[in-house]
Amino acid sequence: MARALEKYLRPGVKGTPFCPGCGHGILMNHILRAIDELKMDMKKMVFVSGIGCAAWIPSPHFDGDTLHTLHGRAVAFATGVKLFNPDLHVMVVSGDGDLSSIGGNHLIHAARRNIDLTVICANNMIYGMTGGQVASTTPKGAQTVTTPAGNPYRPFDLSKLVEAAGAAYVARYAVTQPVALIHAIKTALLHVGFAFIEVLSPCPTQFGRRNRQDRAEDMIQELVRRCVLEEEAAGLTEEERAEKIITGEFLQWPE
Numbered sequence: 001m002a003r004a005l006e007k008y009l010r011p012g013v014k015g016t017p018f019c020p021g022c023g024h025g026i027l028m029n030h031i032l033r034a035i036d037e038l039k040m041d042m043k044k045m046v047f048v049s050g051i052g053c054a055a056w057i058p059s060p061h062f063d064g065d066t067l068h069t070l071h072g073r074a075v076a077f078a079t080g081v082k083l084f085n086p087d088l089h090v091m092v093v094s095g096d097g098d099l100s101s102i103g104g105n106h107l108i109h110a111a112r113r114n115i116d117l118t119v120i121c122a123n124n125m126i127y128g129m130t131g132g133q134v135a136s137t138t139p140k141g142a143q144t145v146t147t148p149a150g151n152p153y154r155p156f157d158l159s160k161l162v163e164a165a166g167a168a169y170v171a172r173y174a175v176t177q178p179v180a181l182i183h184a185i186k187t188a189l190l191h192v193g194f195a196f197i198e199v200l201s202p203c204p205t206q207f208g209r210r211n212r213q214d215r216a217e218d219m220i221q222e223l224v225r226r227c228v229l230e231e232e233a234a235g236l237t238e239e240e241r242a243e244k245i246i247t248g249e250f251l252q253w254p255e
């Protein structure tokens with residue numbers, strides 16, 4: 001954590017729950033940097049998370065009001081907080097499993113209702129904390145502890161799903177695109193309506209080691225190689241495109 005951001009950390013909380021090479025710690029840094037650059041008042045913010053490694057990002061680390069809730073129910077709790085006090089900035093930070101598997105219904109309906117929340121989904125394509133089970137975001141063919149012969153199903157494209165459900169702002173970046181990601185978090189925080197950012201976050205411990213990427217650097221380098229901006233992808237052939245992960249700000253309703 002950069003020294004300038006330490007003031008946002010809850011006193012007394014030591015160390016990190018994240019494994020070496022996990023992208024969630026990098027994301028934590030990017031979120032705090034966005035808050036710092038916007039000079040947001042932590043007293044006017046509430047951070048809500050569900051259950052999973054990603055849910056540890058705000059809670060217990062952030063020195064502000066945090067709600068560490070039930071698995072899959074972060075968006076429901078966040079909706080309650082926002083309705084109770086609309087002056088608060090309510091940010092949900094949780095995992096792909098939490099938000100889109102068990103919590104999938106809350107996610108799409110909050111997007112449909114355009115509830116004024118900022119939702120950051122740390123997508124490591126697996127249930128990390130519970131030992132590496134298949135998620136609704138796991139790529140087809142990928143090995144997990146519950147799909148040793150390879151995942152037979154297609155994953156959700158989370159950004160497209162939330163966009164189709166009715167969100168006001170949708171972006172996707174990897175933790176390896178810090179400038180664009182911090183900009184997106186700032187935009188999402190200022191945007192009125194349901195703002196969703198899918199953040200690709202490597203999990204060497206549960207995903208990488210089962211999918212021939214056991215070194216954390218390999219996963220980071222793969223993200224650097226595969227993530228392209230929408231405008232860069234426009235010039236690629238169909239074959240080249242299939243290999244890439246398209247990132248960018250996909251949707252921004254005028255306010």
Ligand SMILES: Cc1ncc(C[n+]2csc(CCOP(=O)(O)OP(=O)(O)O)c2C)c(N)n1
Pocket residue numbers: 051052053054055071094095096097098099122124126127128129130135
């Ligand atoms: C009702 C309920 N079902 C299952 C669990 C077990 N569980 C806890 S976290 C989790 C998956 C978390 O995955 P994700 O949200 O992707 O977070 P990650 O650990 O990958 O960051 C599961 C299945 C639970 N705590 N509660």
Ligand SMILES: [Mg+2]
Pocket residue numbers: 052095096097122123124125126127128135
């Ligand atoms: Mg996950």
